[in-house]
Amino acid sequence: MSLLVINARLITIPTGSDDPGYIERGWMRVEDGRIAGIGAGDPGDATADEVLDVDGAFVAPGFVSSHSHLFTSGLRGLGVADTLYGWCDSMLGMTAHATPEDVYWSTLHGALDFLGNGVTTAYNFTDPQQAWESMVDGKRVGDAPLRGTEYHTRQADGCLDSGIRFVDSIGMDVTAGTDDEIFARFEASVAHTRAMDPDFALGASIMGQVQWSPRPEAAEIEVEAMRRFGVTNQAHFLESPEAVPLQQSKFALYRDAGALGEGMMFGHFIQTTPEIIEQAAAGGASMSWQPASNGRLASGTALVPEMIAMGMKVGIGLDDQACTDVSDPWQNMRMGIAMQRARTKDPLSMMPELVLRLHTLGSAEIMGVADRVGSLEVGKFADFVVVDPRRPDVGPLWHPVRSYVLSMSLRNLLGVYVGGELVSRAGESTNPLAAEASARIHADLPAVAERRGRHPH
Structure with missing residues (x-):
């Protein structure tokens, strides 16, 4: 045709x-x-x-979101009075009780929402197999139960069925099981994604979890998986204004493990130092900037113009629907422009042409898919x-x-x-599953709250 x-x-x-x-x-x-x-x-x-x-x-x-969590589409408006970890308790405290079918329909709904708002490709962080647990002193205990490979694969299925193009980002959950079990679990998830239509499933990646992992070898395991399976890695890193010295100290774990190359992306990258930016840029790592999310969660403003000046590649993501509330790429771009100009007092620090490039081709470049989208x-x-x-x-x-x-x-x-x-x-989807996706999250998520035993607030 x-x-x-x-x-x-x-x-x-x-x-x-x-x-x-x-x-x-x-x-x-x-x-x-x-x-x-x-x-x-x-x-x-x-x-x-x-x-x-x-x-x-x-x-x-079509816009490209270099950092997204599509399963969160039915969890908007939560944790409004909280920064990152309290918001996570409110939002991910819900999905800790979700089933594979719950998260399939939530992901499908989120992907259709992105498409309806002009986002045609997304780097999608799947909800990890290991359920969320609250942060204590800037890290997780890491002993929450696993929910099985199907919990991941059904999220990938939701993306595929929506018709969005996506890079599938998978948590390794390195505190759950032996190293052999961790790699086998990750390999099974990657194999599921790679068996999908490659015109839509554009690749597999690691959801980097070093930032909050209590395991000191987490970075080495992720780097080994990058090499063994030929995947990229995007880590939520230096996002929250809490426990900043602890967060910054973990940069050395990625650096010393040899992660700083073209396949390594840092999501958020706000609470940095000049030395961290310099080392990340020199190594070839890139970053994904989430302006609306960073403002909503009171995380701060990333030093994006400075990173670009140092040669770092930058993309823009919409992050969670649960922390941008309306997944609007124009709002995201304008917030980014306003935040940078307010910080630098210089209108040239973020021009419209640049922010548009970052939310399209720039995002595709850091995701490794710029040859296609x-x-x-x-x-x-x-x-x-x-x-x-x-x-x-x-x-x-x-x-x-x-x-x-x-x-x-x-x-x-x-x-x-x-x-x-x-x-x-x-704004009206042509996908035949759209009506069912909407009906399911309106029915299923209150049922999840009921299983949890309390309202998400």
Whole structure:
């Protein structure tokens, strides 16, 4: 099947350039789910099975979230008076009592929510097999029970069934079992993901848990798994303003284990020092920035411009629906701009063109999937959003790309396409499972609360 998009304000985000690749009146041809041609003006002799005339609307890459927890979609509004660990007690204290089917439907609901809001690819942290337990002195005891491999695999199934593209991030839970058992458990989860359609399951990764693990060998085990199974790793690291010296001391565990390379991502990376940033950047590690989440949880503001200046690659994630509440990438970008400018007192420290690149191609780059997603370029998947600046009308587009970042919102989002196929129209999913996913989380999550014996607040 082929699709021809015409009369578009194209924003392409080309690889290897700081230019946003804006074309005032452009066209794009899609064939078998991938971009086959792109250009300015009239497409000439180009033909297709279907023509989509967007009549002057923006057509831009689908957003890429480099840090997400899609299973949290039914847990919004919790832990509002708490920082990270208290919020986790409220939110993950619920999922500690969830079943594989509960978490399947929650993940499916979360992935459909992302798609409806223009996010076509996500790095997805699955809820680990080892249930959540409260932090004590900045770490977990690590003796909570395991819930079985199916608890992970059903979350991967939920992503696949939604139609989102995803990197599947899996916790190793290194305090549960012998080392052989830990590696065997992880291998089984990776094998499940790699058996899926590779056009959607874009890869497997480790949910780095060194930050809160009581086991001193946790970093070595994760690095061994990276090498043995050929996977990347993203660690929640230096996020919370609590127990900062303890958090910072654990950076050496990753450094000394040889983790600091292109496959290593640090999520949040807020409570840093100049030395930590310098060593991480020099080693080739990247970071994922979650502006809305960092503000909601009172975590702080990452030194993103400084990291970029030191050569560190940066992507942007929406994090949990439970800590961004509305998974809106435009809100996320604007909060990032505002937070950095307020911190630096310099408007040039975060410009709209940069933050857009970070939430698309930049995220794809740190996830290792930029050859397939993150920009509108020939050969890549045709994942794009259609955004109309006249519905509602925002006035003259003096600088179209900056207006796209600063003035657009979910109310302007007309359609979301994955592989050239419409997956959401004005926020309404085309997925046949959408209604059931909504019904299930409204029924199942109160049942989880009942099993828990108390309201999540």
